[in-house]
Amino acid sequence: MIYASNGDREPNLPVRDLMQKNLTVYSMSLAGVPHSDRKRAQTDIAARTAMPGRILAARFPLYKTAAAHKAVEAGGKVGTVVVEPQR
Numbered sequence: 001m002i003y004a005s006n007g008d009r010e011p012n013l014p015v016r017d018l019m020q021k022n023l024t025v026y027s028m029s030l031a032g033v034p035h036s037d038r039k040r041a042q043t044d045i046a047a048r049t050a051m052p053g054r055i056l057a058a059r060f061p062l063y064k065t066a067a068a069h070k071a072v073e074a075g076g077k078v079g080t081v082v083v084e085p086q087r
Contacts, residue, residue, distance in 0.1 A: 042085045055079030062086045
């Protein structure tokens with residue numbers, strides 16, 4: 001799955017390796033998703049991350065999304081970094 005990339009606009013993919021492993025690459029843009037579907041996805045994600053046994057590395061409010069990205073990019077974390085939507 002490809003999500004939220006401002007990196008290489010024309011990435012090279014190892015197509016033969018993907019084919020040999022029967023892997024598929026999906027990409028998406030939230031701009032094309034209806035608001036009601038985005039809201040439902042946010043609710044589903046919030047419920048999943050709140051399940052018992054889930055390891056939560058950090059939780060950030062939406063306005064601190066950049067800090068959440070930095071936490072992931074720094075490495076060394078164990079668990080999920082969650083950005084919570086504003087209600």
